[in-house]
Amino acid sequence: MRNRNILALTLAAAATLAAVPAALPAVAATPANSRAHSAHCPQLSKKLTWHGDNRARLQRMIDERGRCSNPRLGHDHKRPVAAFDWDNTVAKNDVTDATIAWSLRHDKILRPKSWKSTSKWMTDAADRALTEACGTEVPVGKPLPTSKNTACADEIFEIREDGKTMSGAAAFAGEWDHRHTVPQYAWVPQLFAGHTVPELESYAAKARKEALAAPIGATQTVGTHELPGYVRYYNQQRDLIRTLKKAGFDVYIVSAGSEPVAEVWSRSVGIDRAHTIAIRSVLDRRGRITTWNQGCGDVPVNKGEAIPYIDGKRCFINQEIFKVKGKSAWQKQDWDHRIALGSGDADTDVTFVGDATGAHLVLNRNKSEFMCRAYDNADSRWVVNPMFIEPMPRKSGTYPCSTAAYNEHDGRKGPVLRDDGSVVPDQRDSVY
Incomplete structure (x- = not known):
């Protein structure tokens, strides 16, 4: 287990650098290899269905950046890096929700001394709602009976899901950078304060077993909330990760969930703890989880101000993988210090996926800022695919790219801008 202590964590990551630059975009033909040579490069399975020519485009990128064109990768050449979001990118549905749901149904949330202490942004209204619903009879540090107390389970899940109480009051208030964090995401590991990492891993493992056994389309009920009851690994993404690794890429998971939960799931696609962020x-x-978390860049240990969320994913990739320190970790790096492939499904992923120099793989979940970037396709390297299981329907109308798709730092919505400052025009949904 990674060595962790009260003031800081040992941030485990391989000392890798970004891909060797390619002169041509990912959609170009591979000039350096004959067809005979390419046939011996690690190949994506042709038995798995991709949209349009996406498999071929990804294969060309793998051939250009991997061992097929650079046989000495890992020796005197730096290995290219690929980074994937987890929930709804590598697996269908949210494994954090699955873990929370399992924990609520099995009385694994411990009563805090005060709910207000669990998040620096929690409102008085949320503190009152949780206190009234969950009661004060259970001693501090002991499990709440959420399997039977529907009201308590409802308040916890509603705050996690929508940042509101069951009555509709805001659960979080104050100031935070909306491209660095979101309080209800940061609240998830804070909910498990008092548990050890092995305990949380065991809950995640039991939730995983249950979710994988449930049929596709199954639902479950937590309190009065109905949510997906199943999770599935995407075979196409598992195959892509396998092929990337065979081709010499360093492959990472970068998730806005709790790390012990992500680690339980990522090992089954061949990604170890050191490559799970x-x-x-x-x-x-x-050795028990606290309400504090490790920082990034110029943000030290904190109560949720910096997590792997939108620009925060870039920061953690720069810090953990490319060893960029301080405030610079929040900034876009030069070609040699950026990932070759990035893959995600939501606005949470737009910054790090956009930083990729070889291919930006997007699973379409109708998220405005992300899809504006994807359909604008400014560098011809954006690869858009419907979700592999239960894809979203086509979005009606257009994405409001020119006016209200960008997530501003202060929480407002604004226009999506290209690197040259020009405005991305509104986009129609075309891959669904």
């Missing part, structure tokens, strides 16, 4: 909780002297 998520919210890393600080532990107390007894």
Whole structure:
């Protein structure tokens, strides 16, 4: 287990650098290799269905950046890096929700001394709602009976899901950078304060077993909330990760979930702890999770101000993979210090996927900022695919790229801009 302590965590990551630049975009033909040579390069399975020519485009990128064109990768050549979001990118549905749901149904949330202490942004209204619903009879640090107390389970899940109480009051208030964090995401590992990492991993493993066994389309009920009851690994993404690794890429998961949960799931696609980046909780002297988490760039250990979320994913990639320190970790790096392939499904992923120099793989979930970038396709390297299981229907109308798709730092919505400052025009949904 990664060494963790009360003030800081040992941030485990391979000391890797970005891909060797390619002179041509990912959609270009591979000039350096004959067809005979290409046939011996690690190949994506042709038995798995991709949209349009996406498989061929990804294969060309793998051939150009991997061992097929650079046989000495890992020796005197730096290995290219690929980074994937997890929820709804590598697996269908949200494994954090699955873990929380399992924990609520099995009485695994411990009563905090005060709910207000669990998040620096929690409102008085949310504190009152949680206190009234969950009661004060259970001693501090003991499990809440959420399997039977529907009201308590409802308040916890509603705040996690929508940042509101069951009555509709805002659960979080104050100031935060909306491209660095979102309080209800940061609240998830804080909910598990008092548990050890092995305990949380065991809950995630049990939730995983249950979710994988449930049929596609199954639902479950938590309190009065109905949510997906199943999770599936996407075979296409598993195959892509396998092929990338065979071709010499360093492959990482970068998730806005709790790291112990992400690690339980990522190992089944061949990605170890050192290559799994998520919210890393600080532990107390007894090895128990606290409400503090590891920082990034110029943000030290904190209460949720910096997590792998939108620009925060770039920061953690720059810091953990490319060893960029301080404030610079929040900035877009030069070609040699950027990932070759990035893959995601939501606005949470738009910055790090956009940083990729070889291919930006997008699973369409109708998220405005992300799809504006994808359909604008400014560098001809954006690869858009419907979700592989239960894809979203076509979005009606257009994405409001020119007016209200960009997530501003202060929480407002604005126009999506290209690197040259020009405005991305509104886009129609075409891959669904």
